[in-house]
Amino acid sequence: MSDIKIYPIRFTGQVRTIECDVELQKNQPDEFKRYIRFACQNRATTQVTCQCRSGSEGESQRRLKACSSSKNDNYWLARWSNSGSEHAPDCRFYSIWADDRQSQIYASEVVKTISPGCFRIKLPTGLQKKEASGVKAPARQPALTVDGKRQRQPAMSILGLMHFMWEKAEINHWHPNFDKRTRDDAWAAWRLKQIAGKISVGKTSLDSVLLTLAKPGSQAMKNNWAVVNGAEKSAKRLVLISCLDSSVREEQRNLKGSLPLILSAGFPYLVLPSDSIDRLERSFSRELSDWRRGKKVMLIAETDPPVKKFKQLNGKTIPYNTCTVIDAALMTVSDRFIPLDSSWEGVIEEKLWQEKRQFIKPLRYDGEADVFPDFLLQDVPGSDVVPLEVFGMTTPDYLARKAEKLKHYQEEYGEGKWWSWDAHKSDALSNIPAFPAKG
Known part of the structure; x- marks a missing residue:
């Protein structure tokens, strides 16, 4: 297998766009860190993208997360959740697995x-x-x-x-x-x-x-x-x-x-x-x-x-x-070949399509069905992804798993950074909560 490569990184802000080539990243680390620090401090208005597949379909999906450590004033970039497989195979942010x-x-x-x-x-x-x-x-x-x-x-x-x-x-x-x-x-x-x-x-x-x-x-x-x-x-x-x-x-x-x-x-x-x-x-x-x-x-x-x-x-x-x-x-x-694990997911997938949203359907392979979110929104400002969860049953075991999942979302994403719908209620179809606003 070939060596892992460093690709140009693009910082897109409200005023201008800066592209840091490989030479700058290697030879001017303080300058590169300055751009990452700015992206960290202006997450809502600055987008960081890897250019490992520049010009190809889905370029906007290869967004990167600006990370920091207050202990040692360190700043670095990391791939967003569920994006590893979107990068070029020889990119340092690539992963076989999306999750x-x-x-x-x-x-x-x-x-x-x-x-x-x-x-x-x-x-x-x-x-x-x-x-x-x-x-x-x-x-x-x-x-x-x-x-x-x-x-x-x-x-x-x-x-x-x-x-x-x-x-x-x-x-x-x-x-x-x-x-x-x-x-x-x-x-x-x-x-x-x-x-x-x-x-x-x-x-x-x-x-x-x-x-x-x-x-x-x-x-x-x-x-x-x-x-x-x-x-x-x-x-x-x-x-x-x-x-x-x-x-x-x-x-x-x-x-x-x-x-x-x-x-x-x-x-x-x-x-x-x-x-x-x-x-x-x-x-x-x-x-x-x-x-x-x-x-x-x-x-x-x-x-x-x-x-x-x-x-x-x-x-x-x-x-x-x-x-x-x-x-x-x-x-x-679905009609768009998006996998569906329930009829309720079909309702949400259709609604996402009609509202022109950008999303992913996580796939569980041979794992547990309740580990992964039902959908992931990718177009909400300030968030890498927003999990969408459809709850369709009220059995004791199901409710216990639901409580664990909601606790996980609260701890990992924070208040208001995830979405859920209780599809088991009698008036569920007429009371689907609005999705988080897109950018």
């Missing part, structure tokens, strides 16, 4: 940086047929250890892989400017395919075995065909990402041996064993209910290597590929 708490979910060998922006991920089942790690896919709620702490997972589940791809592709980000471009299935497939080229599982590039959303007759369909043929010859497992088809007939909504997918041109015929159906029904009952109610639900699945078979059609022998699903996961998303 440092995500790094506590897995053992150290599960996700490795093999070169700037490229990663090796350990799945429970390798993509080469002969590869098998021998560990079972992690459950949605990791087991407790004897000391009461959550175990670090020995591998990333297929759901975790989907979250990783979504986050690295920044599909879980929204900015009002995104309305100026088309964010449809083809866009999502393109973003996912780009990220897959930077991920390997064992020695296998994810891009070489990934099937993505494709319409009949499209280039994406031909790309899927090529991936299937290559996997069949090399005995490699496939990873596919698509949408459940919400327009299927009632009898097809019971997942009897197959997956009703939409935009799956170029996919092989998929066999869904009964144990895979049981796992989906058990672990993703909410997502299946969303799908049956017409919501957009993404599916990621890993299959055994495709097998070529033949069938007779109009007197001709026609070859086709089939494969068996060995693991699958579901994720409900």
Whole structure:
């Protein structure tokens, strides 16, 4: 991996903008510290941004925090929460994880940086047929250890892989400017395919075995065909990402041996064993209910290597590929492909979009659902991020976790620096609190 680099830093105030290049940062530390001190003393009117990806999409997201210590008159810069993955891979402010708490979910060998922006991920089942790690896919709620702490997972589940791809592709980000471009299935497939080229599982590039959303007759369909043929010859497992088809007939909504997918041109015929159906029904009952109610639900699945078979059609022998699903996961998303963990989150995501807010949907991977905020606002003056929390239940355990979370927000962010909505109340929909004012 290449050395970590120092990139120019831009200070934007009310009167003027100053850009401190690498030479100034290294050779004139007192001058650089003076700019940081000014930003610290004028947080409400001064914005500090890293120029590691200057001119690229999302430049405004790479904001930095001006920090200080009263003990020794020291000043320094730090990345804002949930921004580490937005920096260039060789930037000193870069992090694999958007949130440092995500790094506590897995053992150290599960996700490795093999070169700037490229990663090796350990799945429970390798993509080469002969590869098998021998560990079972992690459950949605990791087991407790004897000391009461959550175990670090020995591998990333297929759901975790989907979250990783979504986050690295920044599909879980929204900015009002995104309305100026088309964010449809083809866009999502393109973003996912780009990220897959930077991920390997064992020695296998994810891009070489990934099937993505494709319409009949499209280039994406031909790309899927090529991936299937290559996997069949090399005995490699496939990873596919698509949408459940919400327009299927009632009898097809019971997942009897197959997956009703939409935009799956170029996919092989998929066999869904009964144990895979049981796992989906058990672990993703909410997502299946969303799908049956017409919501957009993404599916990621890993299959055994495709097998070529033949069938007779109009007197001709026609070859086709089939494969068996060995693991699958579901994720409900909005029309903008923002992941949603409840119908109440869908209400808030829609409201954020209508009000033209800039926000992130944190992804939990294989961690605990109640650790991360539901959304993070990024456009509130004077705050790096403002957590948004939707409380939808009133059970004793849930209320206990709610009290802990509110205490955490109060201690970490301070009074008025976070937002919540009690969605369980009878008049909740007509009494959604106003979001913190944007800049």
